[in-house]
Amino acid sequence: MNQKLPKAPGKAKWRLVWSDEFDGDHVDTTKWDFDIGNGFFDYKSHTWIEGWGNEELQYYTREPENVSVKDSLLTIRAVKESLHGCGYTSARLRTRKRDGTPLFAKLYGKFEFRAKVPWGKGMWPALWLLPLDDKYGGWAASGEIDVMEIVGEKPHQTLGTIHFGSTFPERELVTHVYDIPNGSTVADWHVYTVEWEPGEIRWLLDGVLWATQNFWWSCSQKNADGAGLVAKSPADVNPWPAPFDQPFYLIMNVAVGGNFPGHPNAETHFPAEMVVDYVRVYDKVGGYGTGKPIGQGKLPFQKKAKSQKA
Numbered sequence: 001m002n003q004k005l006p007k008a009p010g011k012a013k014w015r016l017v018w019s020d021e022f023d024g025d026h027v028d029t030t031k032w033d034f035d036i037g038n039g040f041f042d043y044k045s046h047t048w049i050e051g052w053g054n055e056e057l058q059y060y061t062r063e064p065e066n067v068s069v070k071d072s073l074l075t076i077r078a079v080k081e082s083l084h085g086c087g088y089t090s091a092r093l094r095t096r097k098r099d100g101t102p103l104f105a106k107l108y109g110k111f112e113f114r115a116k117v118p119w120g121k122g123m124w125p126a127l128w129l130l131p132l133d134d135k136y137g138g139w140a141a142s143g144e145i146d147v148m149e150i151v152g153e154k155p156h157q158t159l160g161t162i163h164f165g166s167t168f169p170e171r172e173l174v175t176h177v178y179d180i181p182n183g184s185t186v187a188d189w190h191v192y193t194v195e196w197e198p199g200e201i202r203w204l205l206d207g208v209l210w211a212t213q214n215f216w217w218s219c220s221q222k223n224a225d226g227a228g229l230v231a232k233s234p235a236d237v238n239p240w241p242a243p244f245d246q247p248f249y250l251i252m253n254v255a256v257g258g259n260f261p262g263h264p265n266a267e268t269h270f271p272a273e274m275v276v277d278y279v280r281v282y283d284k285v286g287g288y289g290t291g292k293p294i295g296q297g298k299l300p301f302q303k304k305a306k307s308q309k310a
Contacts, residue, residue, distance in 0.1 A: 003179060006212045009202075012195075014110045014282035021278050022074045027067060027093065031103055034062040035092040035253075038084070044138070044226040056124070057257035057264075059086035067091035073275050076125075078118070078254045080270040088270075092253030096132060105132040105247035110282035111147060112193045113252070117186045118272035122264030123152035124255035125274045127192055129248040136243045137220045140164055140171035141228060143243035145201060148192040152261040152268075155185035158192070160203035164216040164243055165300075166228030176203060176211035189277070197284070198291025199241045214295030218243040231300045240294050252276060 020031050027034075038059045039050040051057070058078060060066075066089050068075050078090040095104040117125040126149040131142040140163035149159050158178050165172035180186070193204040203211040218238040219231040231237050254274045257263045264270075 003181075003210070005208070005210055006202075008209045013285040015285050016280060017109070017283045018104050018106070018281040019278060020074075022069050022072050022276065024069060026069055027062075027074070032093040032095060033097040033103065034067070035060045035094065035098065036062065038086050051258065052255070054255070054258040054260060056255045057086060057122075058088040058090040058255055059083045060092045060253075061089055062091065063089070065089070067093065073277060074252075076252060076254050076274040076276075078123070078256050078270065078272040080264075088256040090254045090256060092251065092255075094130075094249060094251045096130075096249040102132055102247075102249065104281075105249040106281055106283075107245070107247045108196050108198065108288050109284065110193060110195045111250065112191060112278075112280045112282070113147060114189065114191045114277040115148075115274060116189050117148075117150065117274045118254065118269070119150060119152055119155035119186055120264065120268035120272065121153045122257050122261050122268050123150070123272055124258055124261045125150060125186075125272075126251070126253055126255070128251050129194070130251060131243065132247045132249050135246045136218045136238050137222065137228065138167040138226070140173070141167045141218055141220055141243060142246070143216075143218070143248070145194060145196065145244070145248060147194045147203070150186055150261075152264075155187060156180050156183075158186060158190075158205060160194070160211050162201060162213055162216060162244075164218055166219040166230060167222055167226070168228060170219075170228040170230050172217075174213055174216070176213070178203070178205060178210045180205065196244065197288050198245065199294065200292050201244065214292055215297035216241075216244065217294075217299055219300075233301055234299075236301075237299060241291060250279065250281075252279075 129145040144163035146161040221229040
C-alpha cells in the first residue's frame, strides 16, 4: 500500500538534553518511577477506579520478573499469572513520581524511543506523554500525546494519537495510523519519535515523517460534579495552543486487555516483552519561535452551530 506522507518541515537541528541508555543492571530510579497496582483513587468522585480507567487486566509491579535492565536494554514483561485478583502482571515506568514530584518533564522538543514491542490480541504496549500538572483540568482537558501504541492484533501498524478537549467524559482524540513499510512489524527494532513544537506535533518512524497534527482545543469548564462540559463559545476555549503548551513527562508500559485492544485469546503469546534500547529527548537549537496558528478543524460550538442551521 502506497501511503501519502506529509511534507517534512525544513531540517532542524536538535540538541540532546536528557536520555537513558539503560547502562548498568537496574532501572535508574533518579529517572524513572513505577506505577503499582491495577487502578487509582479518584479523589473527585471518591471512588477506586479499577483497570486504570480502561478495564485493563494487568497488575503493575516493579519486580524483576516484570521489569529489568541487562546488556544496555530495558525489558518490560507482561506475564500471565495471578496477583491480587488480576490475571496478568506487567510494569509501567514514568518520569514523574507517584506523589507528583517530577523526575523529568519538558515543554516542546523531540522525544525518541528505540524499541521493539509485543503484539497479539489483547496486547497494548505504549510509549507516551502526559502533562506534569493538570493545568487545564483533568484528563483529557490537559492533553495526552501517544508516541506509539498498537491495536494488539495488527503488528504491521503503529498509531500516533493526541487526546484533548474537556475533562472526561467530554474528551476528544485524533488518531493517525501508519502501515510500517517493507513488511516489517512492531516486533522489529524501530525508532518512534514525536517532534513537538508550538502549534504542531509530528510523528516519525525511523526518521521518516508520517503524520502531522496542528488542530486541537482545550476547555476547562466543568459541572458541579467535576465532569467536563462541551465548549459553547470562544470564551470557553483555553488560549491556543492549550493544552499542549505545558511540560509533559514520559511513560512506557505494556498493558493487557482493556476497552481498546480487547481481551487476549488462546493465540496471544506470554510472556510478552517490550524491549527498549534507549530513550532520548532533544531541544531545538535556536528555540521554537511564536508557533503555528491553529490548523483545519471545527471547535465544538462551531459544530453545534452548523447542526442547528441545517
